[in-house]
Amino acid sequence: MQTARSERETSFVRDGKRSAVMLCDICKGLAVDRTPPGSDGVKINCPTCGNYAIAGDVLDKFRKLTIEERRRALEKAKARLSLGRPLITRIEL
Numbered sequence: 001m002q003t004a005r006s007e008r009e010t011s012f013v014r015d016g017k018r019s020a021v022m023l024c025d026i027c028k029g030l031a032v033d034r035t036p037p038g039s040d041g042v043k044i045n046c047p048t049c050g051n052y053a054i055a056g057d058v059l060d061k062f063r064k065l066t067i068e069e070r071r072r073a074l075e076k077a078k079a080r081l082s083l084g085r086p087l088i089t090r091i092e093l
């Protein structure tokens with residue numbers, strides 16, 4: 001049994017793509033960075049917040065918000081989208 005050891009890795013491969021562990025931009029918990037190379041936004045899989053994306057043009061602004069405001073933006077993005085990954089854009093901020 002070596003599962004405990006592998007949890008300490010900072011990156012791993014899933015679905016054939018390299019995935020990096022990062023801190024969630026909303027809850028600051030451990031999350032998986034699923035941003036495709038060359039993308040200006042971010043795509044995050046968070047066990048707490050779920051899967052979401054932030055558009056590149058609002059990333060700086062989003063990171064200056066309070067955690068409560070970020071959560072509200074994610075809720076708005078989820079409400080706007082019935083299927084797939086919610087994308088936080090300037091509409092939500």
Ligand SMILES: [Zn+2]
Pocket residue numbers: 024025026027028029031046047048049050
């Ligand atoms: Zn989160």
